[in-house]
Amino acid sequence: MKEQAARAVSECRRIARMSEETDRTTRRYLTPPVRDVHALLRNSMEALGMAVSVDAVGNLRGLWQPPGAGARRVILGSHIDTVPDAGAFDGVLGVTVALELAELAQQLEHPLPVEVIAFSEEEGVRFGVPFIGSRAVAGRFDPALLALKDADGATLEDAIRAFGLDPARIPEAALGAEVLGYFETHIEQGPVLESEGLQVAAVTSIAGQSRFSLQFVGHADHAGTTPMRLRRDALAGAAEFITAMETRAKNTEGLVATVGRLQLEPNAGNVVPGTVRIACDVRHAEDPIRREAAAALLAEAQSIAIRRNLKLESARQLDQPAVSMDERLTAYLSEAIQAAGLSLKLMPSGAGHDAMVMAARVPAAMLFVRSPGGISHHPDESVLEEDVEAALKVGREFLRRLAAEVS
Ligand code: GLV
Numbered sequence: 001m002k003e004q005a006a007r008a009v010s011e012c013r014r015i016a017r018m019s020e021e022t023d024r025t026t027r028r029y030l031t032p033p034v035r036d037v038h039a040l041l042r043n044s045m046e047a048l049g050m051a052v053s054v055d056a057v058g059n060l061r062g063l064w065q066p067p068g069a070g071a072r073r074v075i076l077g078s079h080i081d082t083v084p085d086a087g088a089f090d091g092v093l094g095v096t097v098a099l100e101l102a103e104l105a106q107q108l109e110h111p112l113p114v115e116v117i118a119f120s121e122e123e124g125v126r127f128g129v130p131f132i133g134s135r136a137v138a139g140r141f142d143p144a145l146l147a148l149k150d151a152d153g154a155t156l157e158d159a160i161r162a163f164g165l166d167p168a169r170i171p172e173a174a175l176g177a178e179v180l181g182y183f184e185t186h187i188e189q190g191p192v193l194e195s196e197g198l199q200v201a202a203v204t205s206i207a208g209q210s211r212f213s214l215q216f217v218g219h220a221d222h223a224g225t226t227p228m229r230l231r232r233d234a235l236a237g238a239a240e241f242i243t244a245m246e247t248r249a250k251n252t253e254g255l256v257a258t259v260g261r262l263q264l265e266p267n268a269g270n271v272v273p274g275t276v277r278i279a280c281d282v283r284h285a286e287d288p289i290r291r292e293a294a295a296a297l298l299a300e301a302q303s304i305a306i307r308r309n310l311k312l313e314s315a316r317q318l319d320q321p322a323v324s325m326d327e328r329l330t331a332y333l334s335e336a337i338q339a340a341g342l343s344l345k346l347m348p349s350g351a352g353h354d355a356m357v358m359a360a361r362v363p364a365a366m367l368f369v370r371s372p373g374g375i376s377h378h379p380d381e382s383v384l385e386e387d388v389e390a391a392l393k394v395g396r397e398f399l400r401r402l403a404a405e406v407s
Pocket residue numbers: 122123350351352353
């Protein structure tokens with residue numbers, strides 16, 4: 001298992017070099033380096049005797065069918081897109097671990113077919129809306145999404161066609177009734193496991209997310225000649241809003257709120273900013289608290305805009321409810337953690353994952369692997385090989401339990 005863990009980690013590092021940028025890892029949905037990732041993963045899938053395909057939203061899928069097995073299968077996977085200047089393990093580790101688990105399933109002579117899915121999009125970076133890959137597999141892809149535009153003005157539909165795929169075939173990506181469960185391994189992306197000296201945890205639930213964009217429009221003016229009282233500074237308005245957002249989140253237990261993206265026009269040192277667009281991300285484990293916070297923040301933005309004589313436009317990108325993992329599968333996973341000789345830890349996830357979309361369609365379970373330093377969405381993101389080895393042992397025990405259920 002040690003060698004398999006080392007291979008799962010080194011494959012992540014190799015994949016991290018497949019990037020849109022030369023000196024850092026950035027791999028947005030269906031950009032050119034995704035072809036290289038597909039080629040590498042396809043090789044591994046074919047070496048495992050899997051039938052490999054790419055569905056119409058660009059998910060790479062490998063299916064291993066044991067001799068004599070029926071159609072009922074288990075799905076293992078995670079995503080292969082990244083945030084800008086990413087680490088090597090967010091998402092990708094779940095795919096390389098899935099491939100190792102598929103091999104372990106073969107060694108166990110597992111009775112169920114195993115499908116490994118490398119989801120094409122989870123982060124929401126290119127089109128502002130996340131989970132494009134898993135939405136299609138879960139049968140929850142809204143065709144209206146095809147009109148979304150990226151920063152260069154290309155639509156989602158254009159991106160799919162440019163990758164050689166046919167948007168009309170997206171419904172074919174959806175699962176039927178034949179799936180027994182979905183299992184995802186993911187780095188924790190936070191400090192909890194490390195602080196408790198633990199290697200892995202079973203995830204109980206995933207926090208909900210609201211994402212919306214705001215545009216403050218004022219007037220671009222000369223920075224030297226326009227008196228302060230006559231300005232309509234869009235950035236000063238956005239800044240006031242961002243501070244109000246931070247204050248609300250700090251004062252609401254469990255709420256996190258972030259403005260992680262800002263576009264400024266005309267973006268010149270001697271011009272009063274005329275237009276500012278910001279991306280807002282609001283999360284809480286309890287949906288009513290998150291929704292109330294998102295609504296209050298929009299009202300706050302409106303009142304700041306009115307007071308400053310700015311025009312405000314808002315667009316909602318996501319209202320993803322919190323999701324519980326499947327109880328039965330999580331019980332198997334808990335048993336598996338103990339059977340692997342590890343102490344049992346159950347915890348919620350603050351980050352979003354493909355499992356939260358898959359859970360709407362199939363029973364889903366998730367395993368977290370300790371994140372050194374709690375660091376993620378940063379190039380210093382890492383993982384310990386011994387923790388990946390522990391995750392593989394747990395995954396094997398989990399698959400054993402699924403096998404026992406069907407045989
Ligand atoms: C995915 O990384 C998220 O934004 O939680």
